[in-house]
Amino acid sequence: MSTATADTPPSGEKLTRKVLTGDHPTWCPGCGDFAVLAAFYRFLEQEQIPHEKIVTLAGIGCSSRFPYFVNTHGGHYIHGRSLPFAVGVSLSRDDLHVFVFGGDGDGFSIGGNHLDHTARKNVNLTYVIMDNFVYGLTKKQTSPTSPIGFKSKTDPTGAIDQPINPMKKLLASGATFVARSHAAQVKHMVEMYRRAYHHKGFSVVEILSECVEFYPGAFDAAVPRKQGQFIEIEEKKHDGTPEDEKRHDPSDEEAAFRLAHLEWPGVFGVFYETQRLTKNELEAQLNQRARERVKGKSDLEILRDTFAKMR
Amino acid sequence: MSTATADTPPSGEKLTRKVLTGDHPTWCPGCGDFAVLAAFYRFLEQEQIPHEKIVTLAGIGCSSRFPYFVNTHGGHYIHGRSLPFAVGVSLSRDDLHVFVFGGDGDGFSIGGNHLDHTARKNVNLTYVIMDNFVYGLTKKQTSPTSPIGFKSKTDPTGAIDQPINPMKKLLASGATFVARSHAAQVKHMVEMYRRAYHHKGFSVVEILSECVEFYPGAFDAAVPRKQGQFIEIEEKKHDGTPEDEKRHDPSDEEAAFRLAHLEWPGVFGVFYETQRLTKNELEAQLNQRARERVKGKSDLEILRDTFAKMR
C-alpha cells in the first residue's frame, strides 16, 4: 500500500479506511457487496485522491446503496438512470472523480441503453456493476444475467430467456476500458479499480458479487476454496517470448470478444482497453473554439452582441 | 414473382400492390423510404400472406409513418417503444405476422434498450430499421448513427460523438437474424425481407435509406450509379470448392463481427443467422406444462380450486 505522496489533498487529510467509512451497510451478512466495498476503500487509500473530489453515485438496488457506505460526496438517484446523472456531473465538473455503482438489473435491464450511449460517447467516469445474477432488493426476480433455469419468483419453474453476456454487451457498447472481477478476490478488485481509475474515458468493471440471500453459490465455480477456478487474464508483455504469443492483448477487440465467449465462469481481468478522445475533451475543444471566436469577451458582452443582431 | 399458391388467403383475396397500398406517403420526394416501401409491397406480393394476419407497427419518425402507407392492420405507437409493443402483439397472437419499422433515432437512440432485450429473448417478429444517419422528422439533429463531422442543427460545427456501429450492436444484442440492405437496391431488399420473414425468431434488417432533405448523398458510397460500390456478402455454399473458403458463413458470429468492422460502406446481405427457441415457443412450452398440471380443467375450475386452498 503506497503512502501519501504529492497527491495528498492540500488540507493534509489522509484517506484512511476510517475516514472513508460511511453508514454501516444494510446488506445481508455474507453479501458479496461487502468485499466490493472493502476493495474500494483499499483502492482509495492507495490512490489518495483529494477527498472532496470523489463522487460516488448509484441508482436503486442493494448494490446501489453503495454511496451511503462511503464517506464521500454521493448521490442515490433513481433506478437505471445513474449513468446519465453521472454524465451531467462529469461533463460539467472535469475536476471531479466520478464513480458509479449499481446492480445487473439497474445497469443491464432498465439502464441498458444509457450504458451503451455513455460508453460510445466515452464520458470520463468509472462504472462498477455488481452483478449477482438476480434482483436482490426486490427479493429474487429474474435479472438479465440470470442463467436459464434459475428459479426466481418471476420464473418459478426456471428462467427461460437467454441472458445477456455482460462482457459482450460492454465490448459492443464502445466502452474504452472493460474489465471483469470477482468479489471473492479483493486484491484483484483493487487492481481493477486502479486501472479503471487511471484510464481516461469511460471505464467499466463487472464484479461478480454473490447474493447470499437469493442466489447463494452463484459464483462458486470461480472460487478456488469452493473447488472453483479463478483464472486471471495474462496480458501481453510484448517481450518477444513465445509465451507472449498466447497472452491477451487488451487493445485487440476481437480477442476481447473471444474471451467474452469462453465458457462459464470464464476469465477475469482487463478484457479491453483503448484510447479515444473523451467526450469531456471533445466538448472542451468545442468550447475552446467557440471561446476563440468570441475573443475573450465577457458573458455580458457576448449576449449583448447577439441582441444587437436582433434589433 | 411467384403467383398465389396454397398460401392464398381463404377469402381468395390476392395481395396485389393495389390492395396493399395505403395512404399516399407524406415523405419528401426522393426520400429513400419510398423504395423501402416499394420493396415491402413486392415482398408481400410474393409471399401472399393472408392479408388480415399482417401487422405493421412503428414508433415515431419519418420512417415510422410506414404503417399508414401499407393497407394492413397497423399501429403507430410512441417514439422508441414500437418493439415492446410488438412483443405484446407477437407473444399474445402467434397467428400473426408482425413487422416493425422505424428510424435510427427511434431504434438506436431512445429505443436502443428494447432492441437488445427483444433480441435476446428472440421474440418472433421482423424489425426493419430505416437508417438515414439523421433525425428526419424533427428536421436534422444528430442521430446515433450520424458520422463524426456531420453538421446538424444540434452539432452545427460537426458531430463529435462516436456513432454506434449498427451491425455490431445488432449482433451483440443476441438477434438470431441480422441483415443489412440499401434503399437503392430494391431486389436486395425484397430478398432480405423474404429471408427475415422466413426466419423463426427475432430478425432485424438495417436498410440504409437516404434522407434527401437533411442528409443527401449519405449513402452514395454504396450506390454504383454514383461511383459507389454495392458489395453483397457471398454466403458459403458448403460445396467444398476453394472459393467457398472465402465465403461468409452466416452462422459464424465471429465472422459476422468481422464483417461489421469493415470500412465504410461495408457489405450488404445476411451477416448472421442462427436458430434458437423463440420466446413464443418457450412460453408455449411453459403453458403446456402448466396446462398438463391442471389436466384439462376449465378456467373456472382452476380458479375455484385455487380459492379452495385459501379457505
Place this chain on the structure above:
Amino acid sequence: MVSSDRSSQPISGAALQKEVLKDAVIRLAGNSQDGIQTIGGFLARLAGRTAQEVMTYMTIPSTISGGPSIFQVRMGTGEVLSAGDSADFLVAFYQHSLESHIDSLRERGVLIYDSDHVKPDLSDKRFIYFGVPITGLTIEAVGGSAREKGKNMFVLGLLARMFNLQIDKLRQLIQERFASKGESVLRNALLAFDAGFAYPADSVLKRYYYFEKEKDEDGRVQITMDGNQALAYGLIAAGVRYGAGYPITPWTSIMEILRSELPKYGGTFVQCEDELAAISTALGAAYAGHTAVTGSSGPGLSLKMEALGWAVMAEIPLIIVNIQRGGPSTGMPTNVEQSDLLQAIYGSHGDAPRVVIAPENVEGCFYCAIEAARIAREFSVPVIILSDQSLATRIEAFPEPDLEKLMITPQLDLAPRGADFKPYPLDGPTRHAPPGARIDGKYPTVTGLEHDEHGHPSANPAIHMRMTARRREKLKKLAASLPRPEIYGDQEGDVLLVGWGSTWGPIREAVRRLRAEDKLVGHVHLRHLHPLPNGLERLFTRFRQVFVVEMNDEGLYGFGQLATLLRGRYAYQSIRSITKTDGLPYKVREILEGVRRLSADHVSTFSLYPNL
C-alpha cells in the same frame, strides 16, 4: 367488549377464568427472519376458515437482510374494520421488540415475551406479564441443530392454547404449508407447534380467551388472502390473460402471481426490461384483442405516463394497477400513502381522460379488478386501479366470490368488419378490429396522433375538438352509469366523512364512535374517483361539513388530493380536509382528532379569504 355466553369446550376445565372477547388485536414483534409473518398468516387463515373477521397489518424492515418487523392480527366475530389502534396482546421476541412496541399495548393488555431474550420492567403495572422461555423450549422440542428456526411455530401453538383455537385446523394449515418443503421441515414445525400448545399458558395466566361466537353462517365460505392476491385473482376471474410488468415493491407480488398462474389459463405474463416496455407490451396485447394488465408502484407509474396517454388517444383498453407507497421519488417504499391520485388522473400530457378506481379493502381488490376489466372493455379506455401498500400486504377473510357468475373466459373477436367499419364513430362506442379480423376496405392504423372517425390522422381543428369531446364524453357516460354511493350512518347532519381506498375501515369505525357520542355523522366512500359518480352534491349538501379523509399531504392550499378534486368540481366551501403523511394507516383516533379540530375551526369554513 361484552360477551354472549354461548357455552363452549375449554381446553382444560379446572379453575380457569374464561374471558370472552369480541375481537383481539395481537401484535407479534420480532425480526422478519423469525417467520412472524407466517404465524400471522396462519392465524388470519384460521380466522377465515372459522368464519371470523380478520385483518392484519405488517411492517417490512428497511434493511435487505431483514430486521425488526411486526405482524399484527386482529381477529374476532364483530366486524373488524381496522387492524387496531392498540394491541390487546403483544408478543415480544427480543428486547428491542419490547422497547419499540410496548407503547402500542393497551393498559391491562398482555405482554407475552421470550424470557430467554427479554427482560421487561415488571414494576410497570399497566400490563399483565407472561414470560415464556420460547427460545429454550423450541430448541428443546426441535432439537439443537435446528437452532431457533421453530420459534414462530412454538408461539403459534402457545396462542392456540391461550385463545382456544381449533388446533386441528391449525395443524392442517401447517401441513398444507410445509408439506412441499420436505418431511423433516414439516415434522419440526409440528414438533414446535405441539410444544407451544403443550405449554400451560392458560394455567399460568389463570385464564383463557374465547371469541364471542362464530358469525351466523350464511352459507358462504370465507377465503383469506392479502390485497395483492385478491387483485391478481380478480384479474384472472375478469378474463385477463395477458400482462407485462417490471418488479417494484409492493406491486411485485401481483406480477409474481400472474406469472405463475396465467400459463394455467393459457395466458402469458412477461417480465420486461423496464416499465416503459411493460406498459407497451401490455398495450400490444390489448391492441391484439385481449384485456391486458400492467402495473407498478409510484416510480414505475411515473414511467408509464407517456404510453398511458397513447392508450387514451388510441382508445385501447388497458388495466393499470398502481400499489401506492410513500412518495415522492423512491420515498418510503415500504410505507403506505394515498398520494398518487392526482397523478393517476392528470399525470399524462394533454387532456388525457382515463378511469381511476380504488378498492376499499381486500375484498374490494378482487371486485375492483373485475370492474376495471369491464369498464376497460366497454369504454375502450385505460383504467387505473389505485391500491396501496397496506392493502397489498394486509390479510383479510371475505366471502368466497361466486365464480360461476363472475368468471369470464375471454374470447377474441376476429369477425370480419364491413366496409362501413369505423373504429371511432362519433355517435357510438369504440369498435376496434384486432389484427386477424378481415376488413372490407381500409385496414386501420391505430395511432397516437389525433385522428378522425376512421382513425385516420388529422390536424383539422374541428376534428380535434370533436375527438377531444368524444374522449371526455365517454367517461361522462360511464359516470352516469355509476351507482350513487350510499351514506353509511346518518343521512344528514353535522359531518360527512368522505374517503377512498384503504381508509375505509378506520373511517367507518370513527363514524361509529362519533355517532355513539350522538353526533350526526355519515360516511361516503368513493370507489370511483375518475369519473366521480353523479349526484354526490345531493349527499354533500345534506351535511353542514364535509371532511375528506386521506393519507396524503394537505398541499399548498390546505386540501388533500381527493378534497382538491371535489372542491374543483363542486366548489363547496364546506368541503375540507383531514390528511396525514406519516406513512402509516389511519388510526381511528387520528380521524376523531381531525374531526374535532376542523369542527372547532368552524369559522374558516365560510370565510371568503381562506389561506391568506
Place this chain on the structure above:
Amino acid sequence: MVSSDRSSQPISGAALQKEVLKDAVIRLAGNSQDGIQTIGGFLARLAGRTAQEVMTYMTIPSTISGGPSIFQVRMGTGEVLSAGDSADFLVAFYQHSLESHIDSLRERGVLIYDSDHVKPDLSDKRFIYFGVPITGLTIEAVGGSAREKGKNMFVLGLLARMFNLQIDKLRQLIQERFASKGESVLRNALLAFDAGFAYPADSVLKRYYYFEKEKDEDGRVQITMDGNQALAYGLIAAGVRYGAGYPITPWTSIMEILRSELPKYGGTFVQCEDELAAISTALGAAYAGHTAVTGSSGPGLSLKMEALGWAVMAEIPLIIVNIQRGGPSTGMPTNVEQSDLLQAIYGSHGDAPRVVIAPENVEGCFYCAIEAARIAREFSVPVIILSDQSLATRIEAFPEPDLEKLMITPQLDLAPRGADFKPYPLDGPTRHAPPGARIDGKYPTVTGLEHDEHGHPSANPAIHMRMTARRREKLKKLAASLPRPEIYGDQEGDVLLVGWGSTWGPIREAVRRLRAEDKLVGHVHLRHLHPLPNGLERLFTRFRQVFVVEMNDEGLYGFGQLATLLRGRYAYQSIRSITKTDGLPYKVREILEGVRRLSADHVSTFSLYPNL
C-alpha cells in the same frame, strides 16, 4: 382605424390616396418551401427596428416535405395584442392558398395574388383584388435558372412599396441574412426584392398605406425574436450554462440554440439518447453545483416525471422547459394547446410540489427564464416553464432587456462546510454542498429516499411528516413573496377574465372591446401557476363572475385546467370556464362569444347542482 395626420413622405406623390393605418394584418399563404416565413420574419424584424409593435403567427405543414403553410404578420403602432382574427391583406401564392384562406380576409380587405397561378372569383365583391404576375416577374428579374426561388423577396419588395416601408432597413436585413450564403444568393435576393419594389403597386391600387406614427421613442431599442429564442437567451442571461435535452417539436429550437451558444459561455448542452437521460444529465449538472436546464414538449415531459420527483425529494434546483402542443399522446405536434398544466403540477407520483410558471408573450419568455432560474436557486426546487407552440414560433419585438442589470455570471460555491452542515435544515432554506466542497464530518449522499435534515435516509413517520411539510412550506413561502397580479381594466364589476400563458393578447383585446360596450370587465393574467400568488380571492370577489380562459378541454365537470385549480383552492361558484380545443390560438371573437354565452347562462352559476 382613425389616423393622426402627421405628415410624411409618400414614395410617389401624385394622385395616390394615402390610407393611414394603426396596424395591419398581412397573411402570406403559400407552401412552406416558398420561404414565406422569411418574408414574415423580415417584416417583423423591420417593425421591431422601427419601434413598431409586431406579432406573427404561423402554421407548420404536417407533411415532412413541406406543404401548405401560412405566415401572418400584424404590425402597427398601437399595442399589438394578437396576431389578428382576420386579415386586412392576403397574399396568395397558389390557388389552394386562395381557397383555404379567403375566408380569413375581412370585408374590404385586399387580396394580392400571383396572377400566374391564381384565378380569384372576381365577381365576389367583398374584396379588393390586386393580381401581380409574381412568378413571371421574379423569373424575369433573377434569371430563369433560379426558377421560382426569389418569389418571397419579390413579395417583400412589393409590400415595402405598398406600405411605404423603410427600404434601406429592409435591404440591410436582406444583407445580414444572405451574406453568409454566398454572393450570388445575396445578389438574387436583392434583384427580386428590387423588382418587387419597382412594381407600381401603389398606382395600380390607387393608394398606398402608411402606419399612423412611430411610437414615442423611450430610448429603449427593440429586439425582435420568437418565443423560443427569447427563452433560450433568457436562460443564458440567467446564468444557465449546462443543460441536456432530446429533440422534439416545438421544443427543439431551444436546445439547438443552447447547443450552439453555450460553448461561447464556457458551458455545455448535451443531446442525450432520450428524455429520461436528458433530465438525469441536467440533474447531474445541477447536483454538481450549476443551474441547469432540460426541456421538451408533451411526450417528453411525461417521460421526465419520475426524475422530476427525485429533484423535488432531493431538493435539487432545475429548470424544465415544456413547450406545449396539442395532446394527448403524439396528438397535434404542430398545433397549440395549454393542456399540460395539471401534469406540470401533479404529474409525478407522491406529493411532489414544484414550481410552475408560464410566459404570456415573447418578452415574457425571456423574463420567465430569468425568474425560473432565480426561484430554482433560491428555493432549491425544480421549476417548470410552460410555454406553447404558438409562443415558440411567434415573432414579436420588445424593448431590449437591460442586460447590465440582469446578466448573471454563475459561480460554483465550493466553500468548505463546517461540522454543523445540514443540507435540509428544518428551520431554513436548503443548503446543498456540491462535490468539490470540503466537509468537516459526514459527506452527504443526496437521495430520493425520504431523509432527515442531514439528508440521511429515514422511514421514521415523524420525519416524513416534517419533510413533506418542508417541501410544501417552501413553496408557500415563495407564494408569499409573489406580487399580487394587477387587474387590467375595471377593478370591480361584472366579469373578471383570468388567463395564463399565450392567451394574454387576445384576452386583453377582448376586455377592451367589452369595456367599449360599457361592460365592467377586468383581466388578470397569472404568470405564477404553482404556487399561485396569495390574495387572488380579493380580486375574484370584486366581480360577479370569474371566467377562466384557456386553450384546453372543459374536462369531465365543465372546467378547464386552471379553472379546476382555482375552484379547488377557492371553491367559488363564480369561477367558470371558457375553453377551446381546436389547436389554434384564441381569436378575440371566440372569447367574446364565450363571455356572452356564460353570462346568459347565469343561473347555473349559483345552482347547488351543477353538471347533473
